[in-house]
């Protein structure tokens with residue numbers, strides 16, 4: 302048996318076992334969904350390199366690691382999690398540790414915002430909340446997301462009431478501890494903003510260990526008419542972790558979504574963001590910054606679908622690569638025939654700090670309408686020697702000068718994390734990460 | 744303070760500086776003039792330590808040390824400053840952060856304490872006023888989208904902050920209107936002190952009406968072909984460089 306088919310059969314068994322073992326009061330409502338996802342998984346298997354979307358991103362290491370065991374009730378090790386919370390005022394906090402919701406660490410009482418978690422919604426058969434789960438993702442677009450649907454256990458369910466404007470961010474943080482070692486966590490989040498609602502959601506994945514584990518996550522975002530969401534995402538997993546995120550966004554008329562993604566952790570990470578416009582007048586901005594160093598792979602796939610007229614999309618991603626780090630950037634924009642008066646712009650810039658680093662960047666614009674404004678641009682470059690000389694001639698060491706230039710390169714994206722203290726914190730993380738790499742080109 | 748002896752420099756195999764001799768003492772202001780392409784910027788860059796220039800002969804002593812042996816930042820630490828003809832834009836690098844980092848790097852090297860945020864802000868505001876740099880530009884990215892005049896004022900601000908022992912200004916006056924020119928000249932005159940020397944590279948005699956140099960040198964074809972006092976500027980204004988080049992060729 303090949304690694305692939307062995308893995309498929311292992312996962313099938315484990316998944317069927319998992320579902321069959323679920324108590325009736327825990328997720329019975331979703332059992333149909335789960336079984337259809339199992340069928341889906343059997344049909345799809347795991348993605349492989351023959352599929353264009355996975356051409357540069359091998360899952361072999363991930364399958365070898367196994368991660369067949371998913372998150373069951375693990376003992377939460379350590380109790381000091383508060384310092385991971387966002388600074389400053391928040392409009393609610395949802396904390397997961399090793400995949401499980403932590404009521405004592407969370408703050409779900411925000412007037413006008415319904416904050417729940419998937420597990421308790423399943424336990425109480427809260428159909429009103431659950432009915433939207435999976436509407437965007439379906440049973441899964443590849444084997445991993447099908448497994449997420451089949452065995453999902455917990456996640457955040459957030460609904461912001463019509464017309465409500467939150468002036469502080471919602472803090473959604475998932476922390477992995479050493480107990481997560483060797484396991485898969487399959488969180489599933491659902492974020493709904495009703496008509497005219499405005500909110501900021503900060504969604505982070507952190508780790509207190511450097512163990513290997515697998516976050517296999519699906520997040521669905523539904524914005525109703527004129528709703529507006531700022532979605533700030535940080536992937537800062539353990540250096541040995543695997544992280545796979547599928548983000549589905551749907552925008553109703555005149556809704557606006559602005560997302561910023563920072564990928565800095567993990568040994569292997571892949572984020573797929575799919576956006577579809579359901580009605581005219583909506584806008585979607587996706588920003589991102591990825592760093593990949595020695596032994597790391599980071600992959601972003603964007604899929605923006607203009608299926609209706611009069612929507613705007615803008616993607617701006619930047620990458621810093623060093624050591625033998627590898628990154629994949631795949632930005633696909635489809636403007637369908639009927640989607641006149643669309644505007645779609647895509648840009649991807651990469652800063653290579655080492656000759657051994659690798660980037661595969663592939664903008665794909667498929668434009669079938671004729672009355673549109675579209676552009677794309679991709680760059681791969683090194684640190685500008687003139688800029689380096691300028692800084693050094695003012696007394697900065699070469700290392701310090703390189704760091705400052707890297708941060709300068711990143712700043713356009715970091716600014717999208719509006720909070721000053723979060724920006725400072727992330728800038729500090731970036732400096733630590735690239736620290737020794739800036740001593741000289743290798 | 745600075746002694747250049749028979750300095751020869753090539754760029755991409757082509758000899759640009761063909762034996763420069765120059766001595767600058769503390770307290771002096773030297774002007775360097777000369778036609779385009781004569782090697783003025785090359786000389787300034789070699790002194791500041793920029794890559795890509797091969798020194799093929801001669802030596803440079805700065806404050807008793809072999810200057811050419813030092814790294815770029817070490818030269819800055821020792822008190823060398825180059826205001827560049829084309830200041831580099833650094834998108835995303837905040838001007839204040841940059842100024843503070845360089846000031847503290849130079850202070851550390853001098854064995855002084857780093858300046859705290861409050862002290863730094865006071866100082867930078869005062870100096871920015873002196874060089875008439877809009878405070879808004881302090882919060883922006885270094886030189887990014889600055890006008891030509893703003894970039895040059897920003898160079899003068901850096902010089903005023905770092906208080907170098909030897910400042911080289913490479914055509915800081917080029918492309919400036921008369922107001923900006925006066926500001927630059929005032930900035931330079933403010934820096935004049937018995938402990939400090941300045942080398943002002945300029946294309947125009949205009950600047951020298953405001954900054955009176957002690958010595959004036961004409962650089963042509965990679966050599967200093969003539970040296971004199973400030974009155975030489977007026978002669979050059981009237982007669983151009985032609986007569987010097989002919990004299991030199993003869």
Ligand SMILES: Nc1ncnc2c1ncn2[C@@H]1O[C@H](COP(=O)(O)OP(=O)(O)O)[C@@H](O)[C@H]1O
Pocket residue numbers: 754755759777778779780781782783784785786795
């Ligand atoms: N980086 C470079 N590569 C190739 N040629 C150069 C470079 N820098 C300067 N030069 C050449 O060296 C000569 C002197 O240039 P420069 O020092 O800039 O003159 P100036 O500042 O007096 O106008 C010119 O012929 C110029 O073309």
Ligand SMILES: [Mg+2]
Pocket residue numbers: 783784785828913914
């Ligand atoms: Mg020049």
